[in-house]
Amino acid sequence: MIKEAVLRVYNFIVSRFFLFARLLPLKNSVVLLTSYGDNINYIIQNPKLRYYNEVIIYTERPYEFKYYNNVTVYSHSNFNLKELYEISRAKNIILDNHFPVLGGMNTLRPYVTVIQTWHAVGAVKAFGLADQTFNHRPKRSKDRFQRTYQNIDYYVSGSKTMSEIFKKVFNINDDKILKTSMPRLDFYNDEAVIKNTNDCLRKSLNISNETIIITYAPTYRENQFNVNDIHLDIEKMTRVLPNNYIIALRLHPTVELNNILKNVINLSKGYSLESVLSMTDILITDYSSVGFEFSNLERPIIYYPYDIDDYKKEKGLIDKYENLTTSNIAYSTDDIIQMIKENQFSIDEIRKFKHQWNEYNHTNNTNVLVKVLK
Incomplete structure (x- = not known):
């Protein structure tokens, strides 16, 4: 219960932060939040990423990224104001995992693109709304999870099979499915x-x-x-x-x-x-x-x-x-x-x-x- 209360307060504060940040001009930037790094490395090597003034990576783990003049790498922290500031002003946000900051992204500008690459080709273990622990959570917690998943514009999915799993575990529709495999599968x-x-x-x-x-x-x-x-x-x-x-x-x-x-x-x-x-x-x-x-x-x-x-x-x-x-x-x-x-x-x-x-x-x-x- 304490953890749920902390997350609700965190999501509220982050959502208000993003709402006030709408007063600031949008930057020609891409922010990438990563737990694993490999998909992100393929993305930042794409020539289109050179057209952005800034490509900013916030990573949970030490990872060797390719070096480019417009790419900067920082350590991820849920309470880093600079990180929240960069997210609030970015044109595009790309993630490869579920991050708490997602819960506050409902107040981002409506024309900002949020993409979930995920980190697995398929699934054996239950996750998301199918997780064993989900049914034992209080209703407020369940509602928070379901709202959070809606803050993603596109989920990268490599097959019809995985798309059906994403639709089930994230409670999303077909319009949120991007029919392509993870970048590192190139x-x-x-x-x-x-x-x-x-x-x-x-x-x-x-x-x-x-x-x-x-x-x-x-x-x-x-x-x-x-x-x-x-x-x-x-x-x-x-x-x-x-x-x-x-x-x-x-x-x-x-x-x-x-x-x-x-x-x-x-x-x-x-x-x-x-x-x-x-x-x-x-x-x-x-x-x-x-x-x-x-x-x-x-x-x-x-x-x-x-x-x-x-x-x-x-x-x-x-x-x-x-x-x-x-x-x-x-x-x-x-x-x-x-x-x-x-x-x-x-x-x-x-x-x-x-x-x-x-x-x-x-x-x-x-x-x-x-x-x-x-």
């Missing part, structure tokens, strides 16, 4: 770039092209702080699989990775997701959206929801798990090993899965997005 539309990225990363890691890389990229779990907490028998996989197989770990940065085994590499820090996926031959994941993105490469995906019953109760799923994944669902390390050894993968199924979640990823996604900027 990477998967250039075979030469994919190959070069794969070759360069393998060379830097001294891994031959003949080596088969199995990447384990699970979702973040609050109770996993060490590699020993992972419910995958990595040692057994390295022992049973042929020597030309390597296990790559793409875990949350907070997970400690001591005593890494032979034929196991850690790609959790210092490597972009696109670069890791470019050299991945087989992906193992669970509730993460990484599988939807990886399907653009038309390579095998194994889903490993070993704790699905607990996860359904604690986090919730957007739909039946089987409707959100490929048919390669494993519940033990032995299941995974068997699928790999017997090559139990259908390229037709993978292509169908790719189309289901990446239907609109067939052009320059960033260009489609920037065309709607004022």
